[in-house]
Amino acid sequence: MPVPPEQTTKQQREARRAEKVALLKKKQARDKRNLILGLVGGGAVVLAVIGLVIAVIAVNAVPKVDPQSIEVEGLQTFDNLPANHVDTAVDYAAEYDMTPPAGGNHAPVWLNCGIYTEAVPNENAVHDLEHGAVWVTYDPAVVTGDALTSLQDKMKSTYMVLSPFEGLPSPVVASAWGNQVQLDGADDPELTQFVNKFWKASTAPEPGAPCTGGIDGPGKIS
Amino acid sequence: MAPEKSPNRTGRGRLAIAALVVVALVGVGAFAIGRLSAPVVSAPSTLSVEAGFARDMQVHHDQAVELSFIIRDLTDADDVRTLAYDIARTQSQQSGQMYGWLTEWNLPQAEAEPSMTWMTRPPLTGTSAHDHDPTSSAHTPGEPMPGLATAEQIAELKTLTGVAAEKDFLTLMIAHHKGGVEMAEALLERSTDRVETDFARGIVKAQTSEIDLMENMLAERN
Numbered sequence: 001m002p003v004p005p006e007q008t009t010k011q012q013r014e015a016r017r018a019e020k021v022a023l024l025k026k027k028q029a030r031d032k033r034n035l036i037l038g039l040v041g042g043g044a045v046v047l048a049v050i051g052l053v054i055a056v057i058a059v060n061a062v063p064k065v066d067p068q069s070i071e072v073e074g075l076q077t078f079d080n081l082p083a084n085h086v087d088t089a090v091d092y093a094a095e096y097d098m099t100p101p102a103g104g105n106h107a108p109v110w111l112n113c114g115i116y117t118e119a120v121p122n123e124n125a126v127h128d129l130e131h132g133a134v135w136v137t138y139d140p141a142v143v144t145g146d147a148l149t150s151l152q153d154k155m156k157s158t159y160m161v162l163s164p165f166e167g168l169p170s171p172v173v174a175s176a177w178g179n180q181v182q183l184d185g186a187d188d189p190e191l192t193q194f195v196n197k198f199w200k201a202s203t204a205p206e207p208g209a210p211c212t213g214g215i216d217g218p219g220k221i222s
Numbered sequence: 223m224a225p226e227k228s229p230n231r232t233g234r235g236r237l238a239i240a241a242l243v244v245v246a247l248v249g250v251g252a253f254a255i256g257r258l259s260a261p262v263v264s265a266p267s268t269l270s271v272e273a274g275f276a277r278d279m280q281v282h283h284d285q286a287v288e289l290s291f292i293i294r295d296l297t298d299a300d301d302v303r304t305l306a307y308d309i310a311r312t313q314s315q316q317s318g319q320m321y322g323w324l325t326e327w328n329l330p331q332a333e334a335e336p337s338m339t340w341m342t343r344p345p346l347t348g349t350s351a352h353d354h355d356p357t358s359s360a361h362t363p364g365e366p367m368p369g370l371a372t373a374e375q376i377a378e379l380k381t382l383t384g385v386a387a388e389k390d391f392l393t394l395m396i397a398h399h400k401g402g403v404e405m406a407e408a409l410l411e412r413s414t415d416r417v418e419t420d421f422a423r424g425i426v427k428a429q430t431s432e433i434d435l436m437e438n439m440l441a442e443r444n
Contacts, residue, residue, distance in 0.1 A: 034236065041243050048250045065268040066328040132331075156332070158281055200321070200331035207331075208280075208321050212288045222373060 070197040073190050076180045078102055083130055083205055090123055100137045100165050101126050102175040113211035115152055116163040118219030127214070128161055129177040132200040132207030136191075137165035138172045143185065147171075151186040159200050159211050163219075177204040265327035271412040274340025275422075276320040277333045279405060282367050283313040283320075286398055289371065289391065292379055296387040301439060309395070309432070319421065336364030345411035369401020385443055392440040399429040399436070 064070055078096060081103040092101035101122050110127035111120055125135050138151060143164075151172065155162050165173070170182035174191055176198035183191050200207045266272035290306035290313075297303065324331055341361045361368075371379075371394045379390050406422040406429075413419055 038239065045243060045246050045250065048247075048254070052250065052254060065330060065334070067330045068328070070330075157337075158284065196330040196332050196334075202325060208318065210284075210288075212284075213291055 065196075067197045067201055070193055072179075072181050072193045072197055074181050075194075076102075076182075078178045078180070081178055086123070090126075092122060092126070098180065099167065099169065100135070100173055100175060100180075101129075102180040103129055103177045106130065110211060110214035111161060112214050112216050112220070113159055113161050114216075114220050115155055115222045116161065116217055116219045117221055118163070118217070119165060120161065120163045120217035124215060124217065125161055125163070128159075128211050129175065130205050131159075131209035131211055132177075132204040133159045133161055133211050134195055134199050135161045135163070135175045136172065137163055137168060137175070139168040139170075140164035140166070142171045147185055154186050154191065156195075156199065160195075161211075163217070176201070179203065265329075266415065268329050268334040271340040271343055271409060272415050272418050273324065273327065273329050274333070274335075274338075275405065275409045275413070275418065276323050277331065278337050278340070278367055279402075280317045280320045280331075281337070282370060282398075282402055282405065283317040285370060286310075286313045286395070286402070287317070289376070289379070289394060289398070292376070293387060293391040296379075296383050296391075297385075299385075299388055302388045302391065305432075305435070305439070306391070312428075316421070316425075323418070338365055338367060339363040340412070341405070341408045343412060345408075346414070367401060368404045369398040371398065389440060389443050392436045392443075396433055396436050396440070399433045403429050403433075 078098060081096065082105050083103070084105045085108040086105045087108070090101075090105050092104060093099045096102075096104050098104075104126060105123075106126035107121070107123035108127075109124060110131060111124035113128060113133055129135060136151070136155070138148065143151060152162060171185050172183040172188065172191070174181050174183060174194045176194070179194075179198055181190050181194050198204075287310045290310035294303050294306045294310075321331065338361045342363055366372075375394060379387065379394065382390055403426050406425040409422045410419055410426070413422075
């Protein structure tokens with residue numbers, strides 16, 4: 001085997017330098033590659049996070065339909081109401097501090113749901129609230145003519161009572177068992193919210209129990 | 223020795239960054255999978271045909287119960303009283319099932335759009351075609367449900383007794399059942415929900431045979 005000729009000191013120095021230069025270039029190339037990988041990977045993670053945040057916001061921006069999540073502005077609640085059947089008159093304002101009534105003791109027979117043009121007996125109407133109905137009352141001195149017609153048009157065919165009520169704190173008040181909201185009129189957006197949240201809802205003690213087959217009050221028009 | 227430490231340190235740094243990126247990617251990926259797969263198993267929406275059927279059919283069933291109790295108070299005829307008892311018990315129970323679905327789906331019992339709107343939606347392709355004229359099942363949103371008795375018809379029934387009341391009840395209930403079958407078939411043409419389609423098939427079968435029974439009972443009285 002031929003022995004390579006001995007390198008001179010100069011040659012050896014040049015070879016080492018060339019080796020170093022090659023190493024340095026390699027390192028530079030590796031660093032560049034790592035930088036690109038890091039930027040691309042990091043960018044992808046950032047984009048994914050932004051996309052997910054947007055997706056979550058979009059999903060949650062859909063209006064709430066779960067009755068438990070629906071919020072009614074100005075909602076008043078009455079807790080721990082009794083639900084006994086009584087044959088005597090009940091003074092709901094004095095006993096429960098509510099006008100109009102939104103639950104409590106009530107008559108054995110319920111009022112047939114529907115639209116009334118005269119005041120209905122409180123004790124029978126409260127029985128409807130126990131069965132999951134929404135009772136909409138209006139101040140007959142304020143809500144008349146077209147305003148009354150549009151309120152009547154808002155009523156559902158069942159599980160709703162509409163009747164005039166003297167001395168209301170607002171033009172219209174909607175009541176369900178243990179819950180009440182004061183409203184400006186038929187177009188008050190909180191009326192729809194209240195109905196979606198409480199109509200036949202399980203917040204009443206007996207939702208779906210009858211609101212027909214009871215008694216009619218005076219002035220029932222439908 | 224400084225020149226040796228430096229590559230070690232950057233190596234550890236890179237490893238840490240890589241680990242963080244992996245953790246972030248796995249976290250984001252897992253979150254995305256959970257979030258994006260959720261709608262697949264989600265319940266029917268508030269505007270779905272399933273929700274529309276469950277709301278409208280409750281109203282429809284509740285009236286059948288009401289009519290059945292009315293006739294039981296107006297006649298002593300055993301066959302009619304037994305039929306009325308059967309209808310009242312069956313349809314109360316079914317109404318409760320539909321109530322429960324909406325609760326389970328976290329949806330309001332209150333309809334999100336006028337009644338019958340779901341029946342105006344196009345049928346699914348590939349569902350069993352029915353022979354009836356397609357225009358006959360075309361409904362207008364908000365119009366009364368098929369077969370539902372009017373308030374005047376119910377008031378008139380209450381004025382009758384004996385055979386006259388039985389004939390009136392049978393006539394109303396035949397129309398009521400035909401409407402119920404029509405609604406159940408409309409659901410079957412538009413839904414693949416297993417529980418609800420099983421329920422609707424049961425209604426089509428049972429109410430179709432009850433229509434035959436009632437037509438025979440009516441014929442006996444003419």
